[in-house]
Amino acid sequence: MEKKYWVPALEKANDVLQAIAQQPSGLKLIDLSKRLAIHKSSMFSLLNTMEALEWVVRENDGTYSLGSRLGYIGNAFFKQFSLIDRFRKEASITKHIIKETIQLAKLEGREVLYLAKEEMPSPVRLASEPGIKFPAHATALGKVMLAFQDRAELDALYTSGELEPRLTPHTLQSREELYRQLAEVRANGCAYDLQEAVMGFSCVAAPVRDADGKVIAAISCSMFQHEWEEKRELAKEEICALAKRLSQNPQ
Incomplete structure (x- = not known):
């Protein structure tokens, strides 16, 4: 990313939030200072300002957790997706x-x-x-969305012949x-993750399309490997059907 107009203080605040998010109520000022x-x-x-803004909360033992303002912002982020409301109802x-x-x-990218x-x-x-992210190449959700990207877009995302992590x-x-x-995936209309993201779990995913037919999201179902052999076809059928109900232009 171009850093010509970068604001270092914001980057430091972001690093602090990331550290607290990983260990809520587990780090004191000195811990954060040493780690970062x-x-x-x-x-x-930084912490004094972030506490005043309700980005973080200082606990009685001197450790820090995320503040209520971040919860409000997070909820606002997810509320902008009307698809989520329909998903909750149908799913x-x-x-x-x-x-x-x-x-x-x-x-989001890769x-x-x-x-x-x-x-x-x-x-x-x-x-x-x-809010959690996973590598797209390791998940059925990622593969079913990548499958409908242009080849040029894929090549721009994956410039190396090797995939990590x-x-x-x-x-x-x-x-x-x-x-x-x-x-x-393009031929079958669905994608699979066969213990590729988490050992012992397999998954099937299908694409969700907007009114123009563009893939904008995906849904999936994950289950224990020992249940996968029994419910694989049922899961595929139901997930594909759910994806079509959520799509504005099911192809």
């Missing part, structure tokens, strides 16, 4: 048919950004919380392998 290599006096000023029905959690996401999910009770909670032994390793799978 920011002088204690500068860190004090709440589909999840009881498949008896598995369903996720909604959009593509990553998948999770927007919402309809969750079924499970002893294991999926890491696909709204590799999340499991099954994660795709090469651009050639990814492009081959994307061709299959």
Whole structure:
């Protein structure tokens, strides 16, 4: 990114928020100062300002957590997607048919950004919380959205022949392998993640289109590997049907 007009103070504030988000109520001023290599006096000023803005909260033990203002901003971000409301309504029905959690996401560069999910009770909670990002090449959601990008757009995203990061032994390793799978996705209308993002879980995803037929998001269903063999076809059928109901121009 061009840094000609970069504001270092904002970058430092962003680094502080990221650190606190990773360890809420776990870091004190001195911890943040050492971790981010920011002088204690500068860190004090940053935290004092961010606390006044309600970006962070100083707990009684001197540690910091994220503030209510960030929650408000986060909610405003997700509310701008009317698709989320429709997803919650429709997916709440589909999840009881498949008896598995369903996720909604959009593509941001080479990553998948999770927007919402309809969750079924499970002893294991999926890491696909709204706001979380995963590498697109390692997820069914990512592959089903990448499949409908122009070749020029794909080449601009994946300039190297090797794919990183590799999340499991099954994660795709090469651009050639990814492009081959994307061709299959375009032909089949859905994508699979076979223990490529998380060991022990498989997933199927389908695209959501706008009124012009452009893929703007995707939905998926993830489940334990031992359930995958039994429910794979049902999951594919229901996820594809749900994607069409959410699409303004189902092709």
